[in-house]
Amino acid sequence: MIQVQILCIGKTNEDWVKVGIEKYLKLLSKYVKIELKELPDVKNANKLNPEKLKAEEASMLQQYITEKALLVFLDEHGDTFNSVEWSKWLTKKSLDHSKWIFIIGGSYGIDAELLKKGSSVALSAMTFNHQMVRAILLEQLFRAMTIQAGTSYHH
Amino acid sequence: MIQVQILCIGKTNEDWVKVGIEKYLKLLSKYVKIELKELPDVKNANKLNPEKLKAEEASMLQQYITEKALLVFLDEHGDTFNSVEWSKWLTKKSLDHSKWIFIIGGSYGIDAELLKKGSSVALSAMTFNHQMVRAILLEQLFRAMTIQAGTSYHH
Numbered sequence: 001m002i003q004v005q006i007l008c009i010g011k012t013n014e015d016w017v018k019v020g021i022e023k024y025l026k027l028l029s030k031y032v033k034i035e036l037k038e039l040p041d042v043k044n045a046n047k048l049n050p051e052k053l054k055a056e057e058a059s060m061l062q063q064y065i066t067e068k069a070l071l072v073f074l075d076e077h078g079d080t081f082n083s084v085e086w087s088k089w090l091t092k093k094s095l096d097h098s099k100w101i102f103i104i105g106g107s108y109g110i111d112a113e114l115l116k117k118g119s120s121v122a123l124s125a126m127t128f129n130h131q132m133v134r135a136i137l138l139e140q141l142f143r144a145m146t147i148q149a150g151t152s153y154h155h
Numbered sequence: 156m157i158q159v160q161i162l163c164i165g166k167t168n169e170d171w172v173k174v175g176i177e178k179y180l181k182l183l184s185k186y187v188k189i190e191l192k193e194l195p196d197v198k199n200a201n202k203l204n205p206e207k208l209k210a211e212e213a214s215m216l217q218q219y220i221t222e223k224a225l226l227v228f229l230d231e232h233g234d235t236f237n238s239v240e241w242s243k244w245l246t247k248k249s250l251d252h253s254k255w256i257f258i259i260g261g262s263y264g265i266d267a268e269l270l271k272k273g274s275s276v277a278l279s280a281m282t283f284n285h286q287m288v289r290a291i292l293l294e295q296l297f298r299a300m301t302i303q304a305g306t307s308y309h310h
Contacts, residue, residue, distance in 0.1 A: 014175075015174070016171045016172075016174035016175045016178070017171075017175070019170070019171035019174075020169075020171050020172070020287070023171070076237065080279075080280050081280065081281065082231065082280045082281055082282070083281045083282045086281060107310055108310060123279055123281060124235075124278055124279035124280075124281075125235050125236065125237045125279075126236065126237055126238045126241060126278060126279070126295055126298075127237070127238045127298065127309065127310075128291070128294070128295075129294050129298075132175070132290070132291065132294060135287070136283070136287065136291065139283070139284050139287060140281055140283075143281075143282065143284075154282060155262055155263060155282075
């Protein structure tokens with residue numbers, strides 16, 4: 001079973017989003033071993049300039065990154081796929097990687113140096129609320145799994 | 156104040172999505188007069204082929220469309236914008252239209268003939284769950300309003 005880790009910055013403090021996250025984590029657990037890991041906010045984040053903040057977030061994220069894992073950053077400027085292409089892309093990647101790490105950055109996005117270490121995917125050209133995007137990513141992972149499995153979830 | 160109507164097919168039966176919808180409807184009510192209207196599912200929808208189903212949904216939606224309104228269909232194949240472009244696009248449209256109607260189709264999308272009557276916008280190339288997309292659209296409308304107003308919600 002593929003091991004999937006989703007790393008994000010800060011707690012999910014919207015209760016309704018939490019319910020959505022739990023729903024899709026449970027649905028996904030049929031297909032993958034999945035964990036959503038909320039890393040703590042950087043201390044005094046609002047006193048740091050965005051570049052410094054992203055660098056501190058990057059060094060925290062770095063600790064969880066293992067060399068053999070597929071590393072995917074959620075980034076507005078990343079590659080775009082439709083849901084079927086995304087499912088195929090993941091299926092192809094699973095041939096070389098038994099662990100997938102998805103990284104959702106903080107409110108200023110992801111450190112440029114860190115971005116070079118993996119693939120970048122855009123769920124949309126639009127900026128999504130970075131709490132909601134956790135549930136959106138999980139739904140899109142679940143959709144990819146069901147497309148691969150040929151169930152009727154995705155028309 | 157701009158009047159915004161969001162038309163969608165079927166009840167929001169995910170309670171967590173309902174909470175998100177209520178949150179953003181409330182936030183948006185500072186900027187626009189907004190209503191989300193859930194039209195009933197077509198009867199025996201699962202016995203109809205997708206084209207027939209979309210045609211029936213279209214004739215139901217048609218009753219709410221007024222000639223002078225800005226008509227925007229949420230469609231995966233529609234135009235894509237980033238959040239700032241989307242905000243500007245809406246601002247420009249507001250010069251000619253004091254009423255905006257957004258239409259979220261059913262699970263097979265929107266009837267091709269109906270689509271010709273308005274603009275089509277894609278929130279993403281990916282197919283989103285058509286319950287969640289209601290909250291995602293509202294958050295994106297709220298983001299557009301805050302960009303226009305110059306508040307700090309959108310970085």
